[in-house]
Amino acid sequence: MAASGPSSGEDDRTHILDAGQAVASGMDEIGPGSRIGPYALLTFIGEGGMGQVFLAEQVEPIRRRVAVKLIRRQIADSLALAYFEIERQALARMEHPAIARVYDAGRTAQGYPYFAMEYVDGVSLSAWNRETRPDLATRLQVFAALTRGVQHAHERGIVHRDLKPDNVLVTEIDGQPHPKLIDFGIAIGVDGDGAGSVLRAGTTDYMSPEQFAEGHAAIDARSDVYSLGMILLRLLLPDPRLPVEPTQRPSELHARLRASIDGTTDPGLQAMPLELRHLLACALDPDRNRRYASAAALADDVQRYLWQRPLKAVPRTRRYRLRKYIRRNRAGVAFGVAITLTVLGGLGATLWSLARAEREAARSRVTAEFLSTVLSSVDPEIARDLDKTLLRKVLDEAAARAARELAAQPEVLAQIRTVIANSYLGLADYPRALEHATQARDSAVARYGAGSVEALSTLLAYGDALISTGKADEAEKLLRPAVAAAVLAAGSDAPLTLRLRQLQGQALRSLGRSEEAHAELVLAAAGLRETLGDDDGFTMNARVALAITLADLDRFDEAIAMLRELIERRSARLGADHPATLTMRNSLAVFYLQARRFADGERELRSLLEPTERQHGADNGYTLTIVGNLGGALRQQGKIAESGPYYRRAMEGTLRLYGTDHPSSIMTRHNFANWLLDDGQAEASLRAQQEALAAAGRVYPEPHPTEAEILTGLGKALTRLGRYAEAEQALLRSIDMKIATRGPDNSRLPLSREALRALYLAWNRPEDAARYAEAPR
Incomplete structure (x- = not known):
């Protein structure tokens, strides 16, 4: 199933919403062939308790495939609308390879909310596990990646509460499986203590014991740790023979795990490596105070297993540590054994070794x-x-x-x-x-x-x-x-x-x-x-x-x-002027520039230039990097005339060294184009930005942060020349690309938004300019 939304798999059979059950949604008036804003709905993907998901084609300002999730009918007490808004806000706060990104949000002509998100061409985690039959290491690597995505959500104050295989899609990138978490429909924010009081919600097979508690139980990130443990159990044992009564499952399952660790025969669990039983017993402990304290801690222990290192969940006895050392260092241990056997093996073997x-x-x-x-x-x-x-x-x-x-x-x-x-x-x-x-x-x-x-x-x-x-x-x-x-x-x-x-x-x-x-x-x-x-x-x-x-x-x-x-x-x-030290100092200068501490950056770069030229030569790549960075430090302080020769020298030098289609050449040409615009040479700036953009298209996969920066410069040059429609297209692409590559909190995003605001003012479109008056950070 190719989807970016909820599916109707086996894990959706029991979905609790104490505040009321969904009313028939009456979604017949919107479907494939409909248009919602810039999105043309193509096919129906899936359906869940909160709404429907469609594959759509975004037609402007750029063309791409997206998934559109929409809700059109309320349920009791507006709970669906509340959950829908929670999901939209939750996804918008996150930028992680294991979490599907949100691109846009709005309302249909009928007034129903929707959002457009990354389209993930994949299958559910359970279907992937069933159909591809991956080996143990691959299953654990995918699970660890998913767990780090959940940790990313926790770090942004979001507890999912409904983690299950059907909310995870697995897609292939360069032949490798990658998980994507796609549904935050009942996520909550957490307070300063890391807990949130919420309605009871979740899918019973994966709910933590505290989610079954009556009243307003305090739910925190450890509840998601429990759900992740259940997901891992299903990955390792598709049929773990769980008790029928959901509230009995946590204690009975944990008792089985502990018993199998202690030596009791359990056909369902015995085939699983002992260390992973320890790991699951920790993740699935009914007492959340004895679980892994975070999703990151769980992911780290999975990684330790893959690396043959001692797990935190396993008692660290000397015998256990020795066994892990031997497994981790098979080659060295085998070499030591081989030497012993050689000595004992007789004169012939000794002469051969000699x-x-x-x-x-x-x-x-x-x-x-x-x-x-x-x-x-x-x-x-x-x-x-x-x-x-x-x-x-x-x-x-x-x-x-x-x-x-x-x-x-x-x-x-x-x-x-x-x-x-x-x-x-x-x-x-x-x-x-x-x-x-x-x-x-x-x-x-x-x-x-x-x-x-x-x-x-x-x-x-x-x-x-x-x-x-x-x-x-x-x-x-x-x-x-x-x-x-x-x-x-x-x-x-x-x-x-x-x-x-x-x-x-x-x-x-x-x-x-x-x-x-x-x-x-x-x-x-x-x-x-x-x-x-x-x-x-x-x-x-x-x-x-x-x-x-x-x-x-x-x-x-x-x-x-x-x-x-x-x-x-x-x-x-090594000394302050050692080449290795100079390289570090250049990186520090760049950090100053990125943090907009331009005077600090200039001071560091000036002190670097002479020893770098002396050691590497005037036209060396290292030297030219410092030259270009110094030009940037000067220009950002308004020293336009002084910065020009540095920009020109960096660009011409990198083009000589590497040719046009190299990251350094692309960046120095773009920077020189920015300087040309500040110097009043708009036509020359436009040509240089166009050349840089063409080279970036040949070198980088799209979207890429460098391409986004060039588009901003291109938009500014077009604005200066009065070519407003072209400028708008370039700047909108830049904004979209920056969000796609580094999220809505990208520190470079306000620069593009401010350029778009300036364009609209020059174009006499004050209403549009007002939308970008305060660029979010």
């Missing part, structure tokens, strides 16, 4: 000799002030020698090509980095296999080079399965796995998927801190990437505080 060790040692000697002779001075973090032109020549010679002299040793050649690729990345020569990283990956895959640690290790440079050359979409598709493969090959908490996860987060961020990027980077940074420590370079890099996503999500105070801490750590170890 021969292998000699081969490994010879290979290492070749690698070390080669690297020491041609590569030791190339890394910018070591070379510091040396001529980068000379370093590139050294690298070019190293690459040529490697191909000639090591063709018969593919293992060594793969390692050296990875080193060369990383060195080119350090020099911001991304096309050459990608060339050598591709060769290293291909060699390692051919020699060891795609799922080997050796081949996966080459993806660190390869993925980085893909992202840096504007191929983030390709990188993300590669890295998602690579992380899963690394978990199997090296363990979930291995630095390789965590660094691949970090890189996946960076790819998602480049694609404008900031919430997903943040989730991946939180896991990567936390894992690296635990594994390598706070002062390790890989840990710091992951935390910098995490801070950048915090800024993308408008959490500037957190981003700035985190980066200041990291700069202090790195400065203490």
